[in-house]
Amino acid sequence: MELIKATGVSYVYDGGQPALKDIDLSISSGEMVAVLGPNGAGKSTLFQLFNGLLEATSGLVTVKGLPVRKENFREIRTIIGMVFQDPDDQLFNSTVRQEVSYGLKNMRVQGQAMEAAVAWALDVVGLRGYGEKSPHRLSGGEKKRVALASILAMRPEVLVLDEPTASLDPMGASRLITLFKSINRDLGMTLIFATHDVDIVPLLAERVYLLNGGKIVSSGGVAEVFADKQAIRQISLRLPRVAHLAELLARDGVIAADDLPLTIGQARRLLQKLSPFPCRPQGQNGAA
Ligand SMILES: Nc1ncnc2c1ncn2[C@@H]1O[C@H](COP(=O)(O)OP(=O)(O)OP(=O)(O)O)[C@@H](O)[C@H]1O
Ligand SMILES: [Mg+2]
Known part of the structure; x- marks a missing residue:
């Protein structure tokens, strides 16, 4: 089912x-899609058209067939959960618990169900025990996770994430990638994220729109999109680091130039095929 559709859309500030x-x-429903582009490409502007924070200057945006117009905002905002690039644009309550329960209250979720949804959302973003803290006194990465928890708690059909891993430390970013994958797989949530981080795209997306x-x-x-290296490099982006290394190895004649690996997992499988030595099965990373 087509969830979000933009047709001939332009926007002028x-x-x-x-x-x-x-x-x-x-x-479409169930997809994991990246909107990849450098600073100023228009990613955040595009996302704000999805839930009516901005109105297209021309063209049409629909969500489940509903034009993104005032009369449909209420319904559209229950379908789309948007996590902003800057959490300070999103957080306005005095405690984390109030922040995460705010949207649920608007949906008339109460009592035990509310408690359970808040606890689950704080748990999955790794902020158990943060309920009574002020969101405004948290670090940038913690704020980002509160903003995400407040949206996740409502279990939207589509999660729209603007730069979800920016300002997170490596472990935090890696945990979120795992979380988003399981949310997509287990809860069937559709995922659209904006980023200029080329390394996370192959880890999280199935499909890419390259914006410039x-x-x-x-x-x-x-x-397919990363195969056009020139297009990627022309717009101030680069290949994922693993692909860049593979590109150099291909240039040296160590590996074939086709099908560059984009993730460490893909590179590992490629090297295992080349290696004359038996390798440990995946998942056993003990030092040897
Ligand atoms: N409120 C605004 N008023 C005027 N111009 C704006 C406004 N917000 C963004 N722009 C301009 O619109 C263009 C697209 O900006 P946008 O924030 O959508 O890019 P982005 O791809 O999200 O960039 P980044 O990776 O830096 O977040 C930029 O040229 C920017 O200067
Ligand atoms: Mg942006």
């Missing part, structure tokens, strides 16, 4: 240059 130009995009200067310059499966 007051008195500014067009931030989005003639965008066509379609996201307000235009979609490429789209398709992750391997």
